Amino acid sequence: MAIYSKNEALMCKIFPSNLEPIAMRWFDGLRVESINSFHELTQAFDSRFVTCRRVPKSVASLLSLHMQEGENLKTYSNRYWEMFNEVEGDFDEVAINTFKLGLSSEHGLRKSLTGKPVTNMRQLMDRIDKYKRVEEDQQQRKGKDKVVP
Known part of the structure; x- marks a missing residue:
């Protein structure tokens, strides 16, 4: 994906290729034209799956x-x-x-x-x-x- 980082449309198309089934269902359920940039896509993804992140212990x-x-x-x-x-x-x-x-x-x-x-x-x-x-x-x-x- 780093190769195509300047092409936002392509980045959005490549994005789902790395998703697991649950995240893929979320991606497929996005409303048409609800995302206007790769940045918006990653923010929406982060917001949805923030609870899946492991928080490091102190x-x-x-x-x-x-x-x-x-x-x-x-x-x-x-x-x-x-x-x-x-x-x-x-x-x-x-x-x-x-x-x-x-x-x-x-x-x-x-x-x-x-x-x-x-x-x-x-x-x-x-x-x-x-x-x-x-x-x-x-x-x-x-x-x-x-x-x-």
């Missing part, structure tokens, strides 16, 4: 995350990374600290991160993976220890 969202009682590390880290991926910007140091603070004070990973801090996200993820494997091994051993009558 760093403060990470501060609200905490490991729930009885929650395992895998579930907590999955929730954390989901939220982290919605935060815009480069906040590695904040992410490392908020992840650690979200763990219960008795969790082995929190103690490990306090005693031997990580300096980047890769190190944090490696340490999390190590502790997730430990938890999974413990869960498997508990399952084997149960005696079925």
Whole structure:
């Protein structure tokens, strides 16, 4: 479309080629001659589909995350990374600290991160993976220890 950006009529004709079915139904439902320029078309589109935009989360969202009682590390880290991926910007140091603070004070990973801090996200993820494997091994051993009558 960038090639044809000076030709508004052509831009309006090309516009629907990138639309998904719901947006295409909206486009097909526009009244004839209700749009007079490509700018008007994009404004109408933005107005109609503004609710479909993902609003980036703030760093403060990470501060609200905490490991729930009885929650395992895998579930907590999955929730954390989901939220982290919605935060815009480069906040590695904040992410490392908020992840650690979200763990219960008795969790082995929190103690490990306090005693031997990580300096980047890769190190944090490696340490999390190590502790997730430990938890999974413990869960498997508990399952084997149960005696079925």
